[in-house]
Amino acid sequence: MHQWETDPAYQAVVRGFVDADPLDQAGGPLDIRVAVAGIRPDAKDGFLLEEVPWDRFPDGIRVREDMERLRSGDQAAVRGALGMLVGRCANDMRVAVALAVPFLLRIGTHSGGADRAEALAVVAEGARMGHQGVCTRADMLRHRNDDEWYFEPTGYLQNWSVQAARYAIAADTDLVLPLLGDPDTTVRIASAYALAAASDRAEDILSAFHTCLLAEHAPDVRAGLVLAIAELARAHQDSKTTAWIHACWSDPGQPPEVRTSAALGWMCLTDEPIPDDLRTILDDLASDATAQLMAPLPWMRATASAVGDGLRRCLQEMLHPDAHDTDDCCDDPWS
Structure with missing residues (x-):
């Protein structure tokens, strides 16, 4: 039996998004947009991961573990955690990564951090969908399509995952804008890539x-x-x-x-x-x-x-x- 089949968060998503109308979940506990918007500013700034409802969403517990590793100070652990996060985006598993976006933005703005550009890159990938490998005039710079539904492998509505990440970037725009003048060129590029996906x-x-x-x-x-x-x-x-x-x-x-x-x-x-x-x-x-x-x-x-x-x-x-x-x-x- 696949691990997902016994995971309560996965089962809740199947009931709410596969076996029922996904729009019935709008505004409820399974709406990742609501969950991300509900993270208090003090919790973001204080990295209070315990206030975030990780367990409601597929892979949420693992994403929290990755976020803990980002605070460990161990460079190998940090790089590994960032690799896992961006890998989830590559596999269209963005919903739990959206919960991490406010914290990743703060890692990206932390002066002296060695992996700021990589943290911002995860934010940017979480705020885009269906763009990898796309190089047509119609689609290269289009990171969303709200008129068509896209689903993650778990059955979660990926449109909501991407919207949640985009909202989170917009909410913290004032934190990210100064990075456009950062001494590190990779940070300047990554911050521009993230800001280009902001919803507002x-x-x-x-x-x-x-x-x-x-x-x-x-x-x-x-x-x-x-x-x-x-x-x-x-x-x-x-x-x-x-x-x-x-x-x-x-x-x-x-x-x-x-x-x-x-x-x-x-x-x-x-x-x-x-x-x-x-x-x-x-x-x-x-x-x-x-x-x-x-x-x-x-x-x-x-x-x-x-x-x-x-x-x-x-x-x-x-x-x-x-x-x-x-x-x-x-x-x-x-x-």
Whole structure:
């Protein structure tokens, strides 16, 4: 017998989400959005894990154990716990990870922490679904689809898991915004990736992205900020950003990585035919050096595979969608 079959939390999810109408659980004890929103600010700041209803949700007890390891001070244990958390997201087991998001955000903001970027990366992955391996114009920067239901392997409604994580990021936006100026470039990129998934505060976050882009000297961070701007604009249907990003990729005064990211963002923000001048620009700017520079960005890692870098795969799919792609776009990006 599978361990899930005897787990009370799993059985409750089956009764509530598989054997009955999931919407009947809205606002109740099995609504992860309510559970995350109900964590007191003092409990978040004090890392009071005992106040969180871990046992209501599948894998919740194990996620709490991972969170305890993050506080152990043992680097091997910390890395192992973060690996387990991001692995759950990769396996579409986000519901209990959503409960951890407020605490992971605080780990990410802790000065001197060696794994701040990784903690923020878990937050960002918990706030997205169905984006791994996706590199089409329609879906690359779309981290949610509220019109269609998605279910986790346990039967839990993944839409709610992702919404809970996105709400948690929005609630703690003021904690994360200063990280856009962190001395560590990996933290700056990870914080932008997390903030791009926030459910609210879009105007404040976009303003911060633009301010940081003007002052940013690291090419990879600049490229990441442009993708974050495009993703947030797509989620919040910001037409002004679509115009800005068009001007960005068409401006020869912008650095190559900025124009390349802007071109990707524009193609995801509109379904207009791709103009010839954009194709020409990408033929010139999307070089091996640009692809290598952008490869560590989480947006590019999510579309890459063992045999193809993320930028090349995105451009192949977006510029030549009818061409046969021998590099399967659904290959496991976590391998």
